[in-house]
Amino acid sequence: MNSPVRIGRLSLAQGRPLFLIAGPCVIESESHALMMARKLSAVARRLGIPYIFKASFDKANRTSAHSYRGPGLARGLQILARIRKEVGVPVLTDIHEVGQVAPAAEVCDVLQIPAFLCRQTDLLDAAGRSGAAINIKKGQFMSPWEMRNAVEKIERTGNRRILITERGTTFGYNNLVVDMRGLTVMRAWGYPVVLDCTHSLQLPGGEGSRSGGQPEFIEPLALAGVAAGVDGIFMEVHDRPEKALSDGATALNLRNFAPLVRKLRDLGKFVRKMR
Numbered sequence: 001m002n003s004p005v006r007i008g009r010l011s012l013a014q015g016r017p018l019f020l021i022a023g024p025c026v027i028e029s030e031s032h033a034l035m036m037a038r039k040l041s042a043v044a045r046r047l048g049i050p051y052i053f054k055a056s057f058d059k060a061n062r063t064s065a066h067s068y069r070g071p072g073l074a075r076g077l078q079i080l081a082r083i084r085k086e087v088g089v090p091v092l093t094d095i096h097e098v099g100q101v102a103p104a105a106e107v108c109d110v111l112q113i114p115a116f117l118c119r120q121t122d123l124l125d126a127a128g129r130s131g132a133a134i135n136i137k138k139g140q141f142m143s144p145w146e147m148r149n150a151v152e153k154i155e156r157t158g159n160r161r162i163l164i165t166e167r168g169t170t171f172g173y174n175n176l177v178v179d180m181r182g183l184t185v186m187r188a189w190g191y192p193v194v195l196d197c198t199h200s201l202q203l204p205g206g207e208g209s210r211s212g213g214q215p216e217f218i219e220p221l222a223l224a225g226v227a228a229g230v231d232g233i234f235m236e237v238h239d240r241p242e243k244a245l246s247d248g249a250t251a252l253n254l255r256n257f258a259p260l261v262r263k264l265r266d267l268g269k270f271v272r273k274m275r
Helices: 030-047 073-086 096-107 122-128 144-155 181-187 215-227 256-274
Strands: 006-007 010-012 019-025 051-052 093-094 109-113 133-137 162-166 193-196 232-238
Touching: 006 109, 006 133, 019 030, 019 073, 019 093, 019 256, 030 051, 030 073, 030 256, 051 073, 073 096, 096 109, 096 122, 109 122, 122 144, 133 144, 144 162, 144 181, 162 181, 181 193, 193 215, 215 232, 232 256
Parallel strands: 019 051, 019 232, 051 093, 093 109, 109 133, 133 162, 162 193, 193 232
Antiparallel strands: 006 010
């Protein structure tokens, strides 16, 4: 199959224009999330690229128990609802438990299954039955072909509004690597495949009580993914990565967002003409 995944006014599918999922890792405050959504969506509109805002109301898998997790479900969804209404863009957020699915689906256009939870059958089943679009992140411990099982768990609910995101594979201790062959493997199932070019550059737990990262490789990795035919790019963006409350070590600096997106858009157009 290769039918479009409709998300708000967007229609995402293989062979269509490259789309973008971007935003801060976690909701730090209402004002910060709104500011980021407005600035990122303005760039996307100016460059004519389909765009989905992302931010988490809770980061349940932080390295340390002392790390900031987010404002929580109720407050986080209030903020995301305001962004969706006032900024006029689709919104995506992580879910971690079955009980979060229904309230999140009432507000968000896309529910994201975190990589560590991509085998959790009850969560996948509940997410699929919500009717929302589902973005399944490939576990760092999973081969590309194993992700077919996660996709089938969603399909069994009758939901075909599925995105699949590559976010790197464990490569020894505190390191990840992206195998570009996996993008082709997962695209064979007909759903849009996304490359997360920021989480893929994490050094998980690499700084002891928090993860490190290699943001200097965001641009080459993103360009390589687009050249390999990926359908969408996922990236975490922050106006001050050094001050970010979560995953600042791998976030793209906001000032570099527009130049990179312009390159990705143009390369995406070229690649699609060559196919």
